Amino acid sequence: MSLLFLVLLLPLSCVWGLPFYNGFYYSSGLHSKTLGGGYGEGLFNGVKLVVETTEESLFSHPGANVTLPCHYRYEPALAIPRHVRVKWWKLSENGSPEQDVLVAMGQRHRSFGDYQGRVQLQQGQLQEVSLELRDLRLEDSGRYRCEVIDGLEDESGLVELELRGVVFPYQPREGRYQLNFHEAQKACWEQDAVVASFEQLFRAWEEGLDWCNAGWLQDASVQYPIALPRQSCGGLGLAPGVRSYGQRHHHLHCYDVFCFAAALKGWVYYLEHPQKLTLLEAREACQEDGAQISTVGQLFAAWKFHGLDRCDAGWLADGSARYPIVHPRPNCGPPEPGVRTFGFPDPHTRYGVYCYHQH
Numbered sequence: 092m093s094l095l096f097l098v099l100l101l102p103l104s105c106v107w108g109l110p111f112y113n114g115f116y117y118s119s120g121l122h123s124k125t126l127g128g129g130y131g132e133g134l135f136n137g138v139k140l141v142v143e144t145t146e147e148s149l150f151s152h153p154g155a156n157v158t159l160p161c162h163y164r165y166e167p168a169l170a171i172p173r174h175v176r177v178k179w180w181k182l183s184e185n186g187s188p189e190q191d192v193l194v195a196m197g198q199r200h201r202s203f204g205d206y207q208g209r210v211q212l213q214q215g216q217l218q219e220v221s222l223e224l225r226d227l228r229l230e231d232s233g234r235y236r237c238e239v240i241d242g243l244e245d246e247s248g249l250v251e252l253e254l255r256g257v258v259f260p261y262q263p264r265e266g267r268y269q270l271n272f273h274e275a276q277k278a279c280w281e282q283d284a285v286v287a288s289f290e291q292l293f294r295a296w297e298e299g300l301d302w303c304n305a306g307w308l309q310d311a312s313v314q315y316p317i318a319l320p321r322q323s324c325g326g327l328g329l330a331p332g333v334r335s336y337g338q339r340h341h342h343l344h345c346y347d348v349f350c351f352a353a354a355l356k357g358w359v360y361y362l363e364h365p366q367k368l369t370l371l372e373a374r375e376a377c378q379e380d381g382a383q384i385s386t387v388g389q390l391f392a393a394w395k396f397h398g399l400d401r402c403d404a405g406w407l408a409d410g411s412a413r414y415p416i417v418h419p420r421p422n423c424g425p426p427e428p429g430v431r432t433f434g435f436p437d438p439h440t441r442y443g444v445y446c447y448h449q450h
């Protein structure tokens with residue numbers, strides 16, 4: 092496994108095909124300019140480079156812009172400003188590789204991968220090297236390192252970015268344990284969500300998520316959260332917790348998946364309509380209302396963040412029928428809050444519909 096991992100990582104480390112030093116890529120020309128340029132190493136005798144970030148997690152939501160703060164200074168302070176190199180990167184999480192975000196040397200900036208066109212250094216104040224990250228995506232949540240390099244001095248700080256969201260288990264129409272890792276990614280994507288990370292599942296378990304089917308996580312491990320140990324679910328002998336099957340093969344093994352949907356920009360509502368509808372009619376009815384039939388992820392987010400509570404089953408985009416309950420009551424499912432599911436009924440059955448309206 093780790094060998095495979097190495098092979099995957101190698102091409103990434105070679106993006107520029109240039110010498111690699113200290114996490115930075117630069118040509119030998121730049122190299123001599125930055126390290127030479129008249130600064131002797133001796134200047135740093137007794138001078139300390141200090142990098143400061145924020146200790147609190149930043150919370151945001153998809154589509155928003157956020158600034159990850161980072162400042163540096165010298166102790167004692169220097170009279171003459173010095174040129175530093177700055178590198179922002181996202182830490183690896185549960186086996187997913189770390190990602191370069193941005194490197195800057197003087198006026199030269201370069202951003203990488205999915206971050207291209209969405210990031211820039213914010214240098215409003217002296218010695219500020221904050222990272223402005225625009226149009227946030229679900230995948231952007233995680234820990235970022237701000238690294239400042241001056242000659243041979245090299246200091247860094249961490250910033251944690253969390254996107255508010257909700258974790259939900261997902262099974263496709265075909266039933267239990269039908270998704271390999273790639274199909275799992277696609278299934279979440281189609282629900283306006285991404286595959287959940289372990290941290291996200293763990294937090295959901297702390298908040299009471301209990302699901303007796305194993306599902307894929309972002310790092311291609313397969314796990315399931317149990318709040319109440321029971322005979323039918325691994326036995327009474329095991330403590331409550333998130334139980335892991337470990338890493339599984341991306342193609343060969345099939346499970347359910349845990350998806351993570353973020354707080355919404357728009358809103359979800361139950362369409363008031365004179366009759367119950369077939370799946371096809373439900374899609375059309377939402378469109379006629381200037382909206383779209385809601386995805387499962389959107390319904391979960393509306394339940395969790397907007398308190399959507401409705402005891403009427405409605406069609407969703409994937410052909411499942413569900414309803415969201417915040418205040419449990421008789422005839423509206425179990426005594427815990429949750430999104431109740433009717434599975435995937437025959438498309439000709441008649442139900443209500445949940446629509447999603449942007450903005």
Ligand SMILES: *[C@@H]1O[C@H](CO)[C@@H](O)[C@H](O)[C@H]1NC(C)=O
Binds near residue numbers: 154155156225226
């Ligand atoms: C994010 O920043 C861009 C560019 O500055 C701006 O056009 C956009 O409206 C901002 N988005 C939000 C949600 O503030």
